[in-house]
Amino acid sequence: MSDQDLQVKVMAALKTVMDPDLHKNIVDLGFVKNLNIDNGKVKFDVELTTPACPVKEQLKSECEDKVEAIGGVAAVDVNMTATVRASEHSQPVLTGVKNIIAVASGKGGVGKSTVSANLAVALHQTGATVGLMDADVYGPSIPKMLGIPITPPKGAGNSKFYPHEKYGLKVVSAAFLTEEGQPLMLRGPMLGGIIQQFLQNVEWGELDYLVIDLPPGTGDVQLTLTQRAPLSGGVIVTTPQQISLIDAEKGVKMFQQVKVPVLGVVENMSYFVCDGCDKKHFLFQSGAGQQLADKFKVPLLGEIPFIPEVVIAGDAGMPITLSQPESQAGQAYRHLAGQVAAQISINQSQEAKKVGAGFELAWKG
Amino acid sequence: MAEETREEPTGPSPRDIKQIDETTLGITWTDGHESVYHVKLLREKCPCANCIDEWSGDKKIKPGMIPDTIRPLNLKTVGLYAIQFDWNDGHSTGLYPYTLLRELCQCEECKAKSAA
Numbered sequence: 001m002s003d004q005d006l007q008v009k010v011m012a013a014l015k016t017v018m019d020p021d022l023h024k025n026i027v028d029l030g031f032v033k034n035l036n037i038d039n040g041k042v043k044f045d046v047e048l049t050t051p052a053c054p055v056k057e058q059l060k061s062e063c064e065d066k067v068e069a070i071g072g073v074a075a076v077d078v079n080m081t082a083t084v085r086a087s088e089h090s091q092p093v094l095t096g097v098k099n100i101i102a103v104a105s106g107k108g109g110v111g112k113s114t115v116s117a118n119l120a121v122a123l124h125q126t127g128a129t130v131g132l133m134d135a136d137v138y139g140p141s142i143p144k145m146l147g148i149p150i151t152p153p154k155g156a157g158n159s160k161f162y163p164h165e166k167y168g169l170k171v172v173s174a175a176f177l178t179e180e181g182q183p184l185m186l187r188g189p190m191l192g193g194i195i196q197q198f199l200q201n202v203e204w205g206e207l208d209y210l211v212i213d214l215p216p217g218t219g220d221v222q223l224t225l226t227q228r229a230p231l232s233g234g235v236i237v238t239t240p241q242q243i244s245l246i247d248a249e250k251g252v253k254m255f256q257q258v259k260v261p262v263l264g265v266v267e268n269m270s271y272f273v274c275d276g277c278d279k280k281h282f283l284f285q286s287g288a289g290q291q292l293a294d295k296f297k298v299p300l301l302g303e304i305p306f307i308p309e310v311v312i313a314g315d316a317g318m319p320i321t322l323s324q325p326e327s328q329a330g331q332a333y334r335h336l337a338g339q340v341a342a343q344i345s346i347n348q349s350q351e352a353k354k355v356g357a358g359f360e361l362a363w364k365g
Numbered sequence: 366m367a368e369e370t371r372e373e374p375t376g377p378s379p380r381d382i383k384q385i386d387e388t389t390l391g392i393t394w395t396d397g398h399e400s401v402y403h404v405k406l407l408r409e410k411c412p413c414a415n416c417i418d419e420w421s422g423d424k425k426i427k428p429g430m431i432p433d434t435i436r437p438l439n440l441k442t443v444g445l446y447a448i449q450f451d452w453n454d455g456h457s458t459g460l461y462p463y464t465l466l467r468e469l470c471q472c473e474e475c476k477a478k479s480a481a
Contacts, residue, residue: 227443231445355380357443358441361441
């Protein structure tokens with residue numbers, strides 16, 4: 001068979017490979033690139049919408065199997081790549097940032113910062129460029145969790161500044177704007193001012209994902225962010241007990257009111273794995289995360305186990321996803337990153353054409 | 366599960382926002398509905414804390430207070446959920462959420478519905 005005939009057959013075979021999240025075949029999605037056939041040796045790239053794609057390996061082996069099955073194919077070389085697509089917006093802030101993920105909870109103490117830090121690390125581990133904005137102005141804890149000393153950010157001229165860098169992440173935090181250990185005591189308008197600074201004056205450079213760790217509740221910071229930042233979606237963190245649902249629901253409704261898509265729910269401290277018997281103990285009962293997800297018809301993105309190593313890692317300044325990537329918590333965070341990235345890609349592919357953030361119309365009188 | 370969420374859980378958003386004539390604003394929504402608004406009505410319905418008392422909910426704009434010459438100078442979207450108008454009477458603090466704008470629609474169909 002000639003290489004031309006083979007090309008037609010290869011494309012036909014690849015048309016039967018479906019992306020399970022986007023419900024389309026990978027040819028129509030434009031994922032197949034640089035197809036090259038030389039004497040029966042088939043080589044091509046599959047360019048996904050995120051390096052964190054949870055079904056990357058599955059798609060790769062399906063491509064290999066289906067192409068190998070074609071008569072006349074001598075060898076198959078599939079190269080998996082990814083280019084993160086930008087959520088559309090015309091807002092004049094964060095122009096180099098493709099996708100912004102806000103991590104929120106209705107109440108404090110559910111481990112929002114731990115989830116944010118580990119989510120950012122796990123996204124970065126897949127090969128994405130990632131920033132982390134610690135918008136918890138009252139109790140910024142991201143620098144401690146990442147082991148970044150409290151030093152003022154480096155100026156970049158024109159009143160702009162560079163984020164700190166650690167473990168490959170670009171990081172800003174309100175903690176860097178104060179003396180270590182000093183509380184930030186601010187009235188509402190000042191809070192908005194700090195967030196505005198983070199949005200406008202940070203030299204983020206090009207980022208695939210910016211993870212924003214919001215303060216608990218539904219106040220000034222959340223409002224400023226949802227009004228000024230073109231958010232791709234929000235992630236709600238809750239704990240398994242029923243009582244935390246009351247507040248977590250408010251978090252979901254906050255995003256819905258300002259029309260930020262809710263990517264899904266993360267249940268943190270889901271269960272405790274005993275080091276003696278390896279049994280999962282559900283200390284806080286179970287199922288609140290699933291209930292919340294069902295109620296608002298959004299996915300349950302992940303369940304993070306409650307293990308002492310998570311806390312130890314956070315206190316030591318190295319998130320567990322880095323220090324113990326193969327622990328149950330490390331795996332849970334990688335799974336979470338894949339689900340978050342997949343959900344953003346799904347939303348982008350189904351996005352109806354609409355007027356974006358930053359639209360302006362001058363009235364002709 | 367993903368499909369179910371795509372029915373725009375938070376209601377329709379504008380697909381297009383345009384000036385129809387000197388006193389009429391038009392919005393085409395993602396569900397295909399075409400809304401029209403007289404700008405004076407929009408100014409009268411301003412939802413900001415100066416125009417509607419935050420605690421009592423009393424309307425502070427009385428009938429006849431807004432002149433016929435009222436026009437927007439400029440309007441812009443706020444985040445993904447609202448439109449902010451800059452009016453020629455100097456007022457600009459009102460954010461009109463898309464859900465409110467849908468309720469205020471003055472197309473024949475919606476006017477008939479709210480009258481019924």
